[in-house]
Amino acid sequence: MNAISSSKKSTLNSNLLLRWSWREIYSAQLWPVVAALVLIVACVVALSALAMRVEKVITAEGRSMLAADVVQTSSYPINPLIIDKADQLALQQSAQVSFQTMGFSDTSMHLISVKAVDSFYPLRGELRLKTKQETLSQHVLPGELWVAKRVLGLLDVEVGQTLAVGDAELVISGIIEADPELVFNPFNSIPAVFIHESDIEKTGALQIGSRVEYKRFFNGADNKLDDLQNSVELQPGEKWLSEKNQGNSGGFINKAKQYLSLTILMVIAMASLTLVLTCSHYASGRAQTIAMLKSLGASRVWLKRWLMIQVAILLAIGLVVGSLLGIVIEALLRLPLTDVLPKELPSYGFLPFLMGASVAILVAIPALGIPLKKLLDTPAINVLQQTKSKTKAAWWLILFPLSAFIYYYFDASMVWLVLVGLIVLFTLLALVSYACILLVSRFKWGPAMSLAISRLKRSPKQSLMQLAALSGSLMLIAVIWLLRSDLVGDWQKAVPENAPNVFAVNINPTELPGYLTHFDQRKIERSEAFPVIRGRLSHINGTDVYRAEQYKANPANILKREVNFTWLETLPSYNQVLDGQWGQSQGVSVEQKVARQLGLTIGDKLTFTVNSLQVTAAVNSIRDVHWQSMKPNFIFIFTPDVLQNLPATWMLSARVSEQDNDLLNQLSRDFPTISLIDFRVLGNKLQSMLAQVSLSLTVLASIAVLSGILLMFTLLRLSLKQRQSEVMLYRTLGATKKRISQTLWAEYGLLAIIAGFVATVGAELLVYSLMQWGFKLTPSLHVEMWLVLPIIALLIVLGSLRSLFKQLLTPL
């Protein structure tokens, strides 16, 4: 009987507790806490789900350009141990041998690049081979010969006719429409053909000493591929290729991914701050209730239970609503990416939800824990007398999210850069802002402004906190937006919409004027013509780079091969000079990465071997070159006097549209020795991908900015609510509505302008550091922001406080 009644009592007890907790939340005291939790969960869920999907798509994209998940390349036949190991792991495999040989038709001959593949090639990506009857095939079969369209013009043959590839006589099966391994290299003027690997021997091209590249393609589960790559030690000349180290779109996609994770971090930081603010506001408002409950005999255990039920309800609402909202946001973020993402999207599974919940709980531990622990420690005497709690705040609770953060981001230098930057900046921002207030207070002002300033000076701790939070969140918003603009701007600069899409190389000087006329008559946008001379770098300041230990030990790529030189009167406008100055004579301008690799500085004397002649020039400038811009670019650009007397061929680039196809055909016919290379497919693909990624970054940045505004909105409204009794007192003492309203506007207006100004300085510093050291791009100043940010700050203050000001003044 006793047991029954006690269990009934406890149920009743729990019922009241649940009801009460729900009402505490419902009576609007805890809604901001719920909103902050929802925001954290939703952002983490949405952004991590999207990141996972985009990552999968990017990986697939990268792999399709490699024609497999992982590729082993070697100058020798592939190590049989690797093949055995792949067999053991049951990986899908395919093989390719590529070499150059002569192609002969009945009337002419030309050097061709032969890719001999097995019937499984490619394992990923698209190989599109088209016969004369327009039928498509995706694999090469024994006896077949597929050629690049240019081969037909160069060798004056047609599909169906016989072409000798080295010694092998093969009938041309059709043309290559798409080759997964196609890359941007305008100087690679040797046209490609595909044959089956079983026909290699017939060509007789593989002799001792011939330059051959062997590739083995592998597909399979990631862990098996890792196993394979770790199973054998690489020999000289062997290399593993994967989407991580390959792909010409990798650069900007990686930056987009970095931006994505940085934005997630900033949104979490802002939402956590909202959580801390709202929760400590709640805690300070509940101190007397706790004291009263203690005076009525509430035990610590009971109070803990009471608070825990509220926290549990909050978390449950936050997690459920946040997860649902996260799904919606992910779908919204995905809208601009529709064309980039495949129709059938890979599922993101449970992981984003798990991450959202973990982040929210980890952040909530200190954000809710510290103020609630302090609340729990409120002495019972506070029911009658205000005393300060003697217990120390439980700062150690911060260790929970901090250790998880360290574990997760241990080697992400960019994240640490941001974190340290944020902490230093927040402190500095608060101090500088306060210094601004002190400065402003030195001037003579009207009564409203004087009252406002004295109010801010009277409670320095509170003002400092408010300024740090306000300028901090403004700064984060500005950083997110500016980074987006800078990244997108940089990409657009790198691959502008009018980027050239065809290259003509190997133009004889005598053919040049006539060739250019064809373009100019049709008013086709083209670059100037560049002279091209091939050569090698042989000495740096008199040191032989092939013998000196410092270069032998770690040979830069540039030392291993011949490169293309050009000479010009002035440097191309799209190359930014980073150091030095372009000169008139005996000078060479060097691309910055190569200059760094070789340790070159202005004034270094470089000697080059060109056509067995030696030429010397001094480094006069170091340039930044965007290789992805698809414009003609050179590592070394000489002043005319150095090279202009040597024989050269010429090259140019142009932007042609679909209507100009007939011109391209005519040019191929009229100038058979000039290689005209068409990059339209590759260029369009890169550009559309870029446009779409830029658009989704904009959507992402907008969401981040919205969450920042929510933070400021909460912050300002909370701070004003705390002023309610003060306002009532002013009114009781006879202050007019107008005077109070003016004082409040002066105070918050001053706060907004100072915060806006300080945030601008902070944002410039942070964006500069991130561009310079994080994204490794050229930083720039953002003058317009110096005006816009303080105005935005004012507007946010106006927007969030207008209604509340009225509400504060109305009942009186």
Added chain:
Amino acid sequence: MSEPILKVKSLSKSITAHGNTLSILSDISLQVCKAETVAIIGTSGAGKSTLMTLLAGLDVPTSGEIELLGQPLSQLDDEARAQLRGESIGFVFQSFLLIPSLNAIENVTLPTVLRGEGEDQVKAKALLASVGLAGRELHLPTQLSGGEQQRVALARAFMSEPKILFADEPTGNLDKKTAKNIIELLFAMNRDNGTTLILVTHDEQLAARCSRILRIDDGKLVEEIITAKASSVL
């Protein structure tokens, strides 16, 4: 005279602020017997509220001994003192201190809920009726007037059938007429329940309704007056 349920010996309280020690109460000794009504009076800042917080075990003295219901408070920790309050002490505060998100009957049942017992709705309802709030059980504090809120607070105070009731300026926030009604009710309920009442006030008229008046001035017990009402408890 019945057994004392509150014994205070040489009680002192001082606080240290900015390196200076400020004495709030010094050398106070007194005893309160069961069912006695005691008023602690004095001017603002005299130390009467501090004395009440010490007697009720809400705070600890700097020196001296308090024995409440046979238990020496100095030997009890926070939790044990809370338990003692929950079982045997009731409070009525100047600012009512009702929970805004709980309705009248839920506020009244709070003491039993805090003790881990269920909500005794029948008893709470009866108590609300006895303070004249029958039919107002489901009203939230914001839907009640100041006087009504103090009635709910009275009902809450008697819910746990306390042995001692501490009332801190219970009419301080009320108009004269309402205050009078509340005081009538407080004394009536106190009498009916046989509770010991310790009332802190600066209102001499109100104090005169108690059986004994203790006047505190500058932290010291300066006067003890046995009133005409004393005969009823002696």
